[in-house]
Amino acid sequence: MTQLLLFNLFNGLIIGAFYALMALGLSLILNLSGVINFAHGGFLAIGAYLAYTLMPYIGFWGALAVAPVLTAGLGLVVERVLIRPLYGRDPLYSLLLTFGLAFILEDGTRYIWGPATLPFAIPGWLSSPLSNTLFFLTGYRMFMVALVIAAVIGLFLILNRTRLGMRIRAGTLDLETVSVLGINTRILRNLNFGLGIYLAGLAGVLAAGMLGLQPTIGSTLIMPSFVAIIIGGLGSLPGTLLGGLLIGVASGVTAVFFPSASEAVIYVIMGLVLLVRPRGLLGEEGRF
Amino acid sequence: MTTINKRGADAAVWLLLLTMPYWLNWVGGYTSLGSRVLVLALAAMSLNFLLGFTGVLSFGHAAYFGLGAYGVGLTIKYLVPNTLIGIAVGVIAGTVAATAIGALIVRLRGIYFAMVTIAFGQVFYFIAYRWNSVTGGDDGLSGWQRVPIDLGFTTVDILGNDKALYFLVLVCFAVAVGVMAALLRSPFGRTLLAIRENERRARFLGIPVDRHIWLSWVISCLFVSLAGTLYALLNNFADPHDLRWDQSGDFVIMAVLGGMRAFWGPLIGAAIFVVLQDYISSETANWMSFIGLFFVLVVLFFPRGVFGIFQRRAAR
Numbered sequence: 001m002t003q004l005l006l007f008n009l010f011n012g013l014i015i016g017a018f019y020a021l022m023a024l025g026l027s028l029i030l031n032l033s034g035v036i037n038f039a040h041g042g043f044l045a046i047g048a049y050l051a052y053t054l055m056p057y058i059g060f061w062g063a064l065a066v067a068p069v070l071t072a073g074l075g076l077v078v079e080r081v082l083i084r085p086l087y088g089r090d091p092l093y094s095l096l097l098t099f100g101l102a103f104i105l106e107d108g109t110r111y112i113w114g115p116a117t118l119p120f121a122i123p124g125w126l127s128s129p130l131s132n133t134l135f136f137l138t139g140y141r142m143f144m145v146a147l148v149i150a151a152v153i154g155l156f157l158i159l160n161r162t163r164l165g166m167r168i169r170a171g172t173l174d175l176e177t178v179s180v181l182g183i184n185t186r187i188l189r190n191l192n193f194g195l196g197i198y199l200a201g202l203a204g205v206l207a208a209g210m211l212g213l214q215p216t217i218g219s220t221l222i223m224p225s226f227v228a229i230i231i232g233g234l235g236s237l238p239g240t241l242l243g244g245l246l247i248g249v250a251s252g253v254t255a256v257f258f259p260s261a262s263e264a265v266i267y268v269i270m271g272l273v274l275l276v277r278p279r280g281l282l283g284e285e286g287r288f
Numbered sequence: 289m290t291t292i293n294k295r296g297a298d299a300a301v302w303l304l305l306l307t308m309p310y311w312l313n314w315v316g317g318y319t320s321l322g323s324r325v326l327v328l329a330l331a332a333m334s335l336n337f338l339l340g341f342t343g344v345l346s347f348g349h350a351a352y353f354g355l356g357a358y359g360v361g362l363t364i365k366y367l368v369p370n371t372l373i374g375i376a377v378g379v380i381a382g383t384v385a386a387t388a389i390g391a392l393i394v395r396l397r398g399i400y401f402a403m404v405t406i407a408f409g410q411v412f413y414f415i416a417y418r419w420n421s422v423t424g425g426d427d428g429l430s431g432w433q434r435v436p437i438d439l440g441f442t443t444v445d446i447l448g449n450d451k452a453l454y455f456l457v458l459v460c461f462a463v464a465v466g467v468m469a470a471l472l473r474s475p476f477g478r479t480l481l482a483i484r485e486n487e488r489r490a491r492f493l494g495i496p497v498d499r500h501i502w503l504s505w506v507i508s509c510l511f512v513s514l515a516g517t518l519y520a521l522l523n524n525f526a527d528p529h530d531l532r533w534d535q536s537g538d539f540v541i542m543a544v545l546g547g548m549r550a551f552w553g554p555l556i557g558a559a560i561f562v563v564l565q566d567y568i569s570s571e572t573a574n575w576m577s578f579i580g581l582f583f584v585l586v587v588l589f590f591p592r593g594v595f596g597i598f599q600r601r602a603a604r
Contacts, residue, residue: 036399085588091398092345096544097587099537103580111574223410223533230403264414271407275392278400 008252014141016248017148018206020241022221023228024155025199027240030229031172032192034091035083038098040200040225041218042105047071047201048208048217049109052120060123068201075197079190087189102219110215120208144206151202152241158195159237168192172235227270233283242281301552305458309451317563319450320522323457325562327518330461332542332554334511337468339540340548341477342504343484345398347536348405351412352382352509354531356516358416358429361526365432371446372437375460375517382513383506385412390505394498406533413531429526446521457518464511469551471507480504512539541583547595556594 026040051067058066082101086094122140159165167188171178179185207217224247232243247266255262273280308322335349359378364371393404416423423429434453437444446453471477482490483497491497520526529535538561546557561579568575590596 082584082588089591093587093591095345095399096540097584100541100580100583100587104577104584107574107577107580111577115573219534223406226403227407230400234399260418261414264411264418267407267410267414271404271411274396274400274404274407278396 005253005256008256009249010252011141012249012252012255013245014145014248015252016245017145018203018210018244019221019224019228019248020244021148021151021199021206022203023225023232023240023244024152024237025196025203026225027196027229027232027234027237028168028199029193029196031235031237032168032175033083033087033189034094035193036091036095036098037196038095038222039078039101039105040098040196041220041222042102042109043071043075043197043200043218044204044207044221045109045215045218046074046105047204048120048213049113049204050201051205051208052113052118052213055121060121064202064205067205068198071201071204072194072198075200076190076194079193083193084186084190102222106215106218109218113215115215118213120213122209140209144210147202147206151199155195155199155237164188164191168195224266227266229280230270231273231280233280235284236280236282239280239282246281297552301555302462305461309454319454321562321566323450323454323518323522325559326454326457326461327515327522328539328542328562329555329558330464330518331512331515332539332546332558333465333468333551334508334515335536335539336543336548336554337472337511338504338508339543340550340553341472341484342480342501343487344501344504345402345540346405346505346508347402347533347540348407348409349509349512349539350531350533350535351405351409352386352513353516353519353535353539354412354416354526354528355382355385356513357520357526357530358423359513360517360520361429361432362422364435365429369432369435371435371521374435375514375521378517378520379510379513382516383510386509386513387506390502390509394502394505406536409531409533409536413528416528416531423526423528426528428528429520430524433524434521453522457522460514460518464514468507468511472551476500476503541579544591545583545586545593547593547599549592550595550599553593553595560594 022040022044026037029035029037029040047067047070050070051063054063054066078101082097083094086097157165159169167178167183171183171185171188171192175185178188203221204217207221211217211220225244228243228247229240230243231246232239232241247269250265250269251262254265258265305326309319312319312322331349331353335346338344338346338349356378359381360371360374363374363377367373367377389408393401393408396404417426419425424431434447436447437456444452444456446456472480479490479495479500482493482495483500487497516530519530542557542561543554544557545560546555547553564579564582565575568578586593592599
């Protein structure tokens with residue numbers, strides 16, 4: 001029983017780390033531009049499929065490095081062409097646009113790569129368990145956690161040690177003043193969007209290795225990301241990280257006691273948080 | 289639009305709807321397609337009561353749509369094979385759930401409100417999905433069908449006769465739409481518009497905003513669950529997918545496509561959506577991207593939807 005609980009707890013942490021990675025990208029975009037990016041899952045799928053296509057040429061590690069960058073590039077174009085015109089309008093419209101975009105991205109991947117599940121080959125040495133007693137610690141899961149940690153550290157460094165990061169943080173607090181100070185906020189929002197999508201692409205490559213590659217991979221994962229943000233609190237990146245881990249663990253632990261409720265439990269938690277403390281665990285008051 | 293024009297437009301719409309089974313085949317459609325348009329139009333118009341006229345976005349309306357669907361299905365399958373009772377049960381189930389949930393969530397706004405509606409929707413979805421023994425799980429609730437309505441002096445064979453079913457749907461649609469229109473014309477409806485335009489000012493005027501939003505929410509969910517019952521009757525089937533947030537998203541798309549600010553907008557939106565879906569899916573498997581693309585173009589260039597194009601012309 002303890003073995004099972006430990007297994008699920010650990011599994012949950014890993015899944016949670018993964019949710020957190022995706023949710024961080026979403027959160028970045030939401031905090032600065034106020035855009036609720038329903039298409040985030042679609043970009044995740046594109047990242048995964050691009051990695052799949054590139055792998056025969058540059059191997060797993062090459063794909064891991066390049067695919068998210070390409071996805072981010074697509075994100076930059078999308079922001080410039082589709083989302084920028086909507087900044088002046090009611091935030092409802094950017095939500096609706098990304099919702100429509102999600103349809104296009106999902107169906108686009110289905111069109112280009114086919115509806116069937118594709119095999120995603122991860123390097124052999126990653127998929128074997130690391131030890132015989134702790135059999136669930138496969139190399140790939142450890143690698144995922146390591147990569148998420150690296151990505152979070154990287155994000156933290158970018159946000160706190162670079163000029164771009166400083167401007168993003170300032171823009172999150174007061175975009176208008178940042179603009180008045182002479183920063184080109186259009187480019188800032190564009191780059192920030194690209195950064196968020198980079199994280200989505202990265203999460204996509206990881207997800208493909210873990211869940212298998214199919215066109216619906218994006219729409220399956222987008223909701224838990226939103227839940228993570230809401231639970232952690234809008235406007236707070238550490239909150240998003242915490243939210244992701246929390247729902248991963250909750251889902252994992254529930255799988256031990258009520259297996260059929262393990263997917264629903266994250267929504268129950270979100271509902272509870274929204275009713276009891278709407279701003280989320282680490283969120284700021286009056287954000288929306 | 290002047291009053292005369294508006295009445296003329298309303299009359300034209302009703303005329304078209306009353307005669308739809310007769311001209312629909314002629315333009316390449318079929319009667320149950322027309323029924324489907326009406327049902328989804330009802331759902332979209334109910335959503336728009338909340339979205340377009342009160343200014344509150346919900347992505348969880350599918351939950352009550354699905355409750356209506358499962359309500360009628362479960363009633364006919366396990367309780368009493370009577371269509372009208374089934375519809376009543378479905379509507380009551382959806383409305384009671386909406387009343388309770390609405391009371392809890394009405395103090396939230398914006399994206400929080402939308403997300404919590406999704407949360408409840410997803411919980412219902414997972415219940416329907418997992419409770420295999422009762423709801424049939426992923427396979428949906430099948431093994432039942434519409435029961436011809438025995439009115440005493442005559443039996444309306446909605447099972448075998450597509451036209452009969454269409455007219456049943458039309459009657460329900462007419463009642464629902466009539467009530468919604470009457471409400472929107474009343475002082476209550478005007479208050480909702482005021483809340484949409486500027487909630488803070490409405491509050492300063494002493495309007496109990498939360499209570500109005502709650503009422504608008506309940507009315508909206510009541511009619512959406514009615515649409516759900518009709519949808520299940522149409523298909524002889526209740527699907528857990530009817531409860532998912534992307535089904536809610538479809539309703540939002542229909543409302544925006546047709547025009548959120550116009551009363552008949554969602555009807556046009558639903559018609560476009562269903563026709564596109566039907567037509568394109570027979571040509572290619574990628575109808576989703578077409579609808580998505582169409583929707584993106586509408587959001588970018590025609591935010592007031594199809595009706596917005598007409599309204600702009602009329603204003604000149």
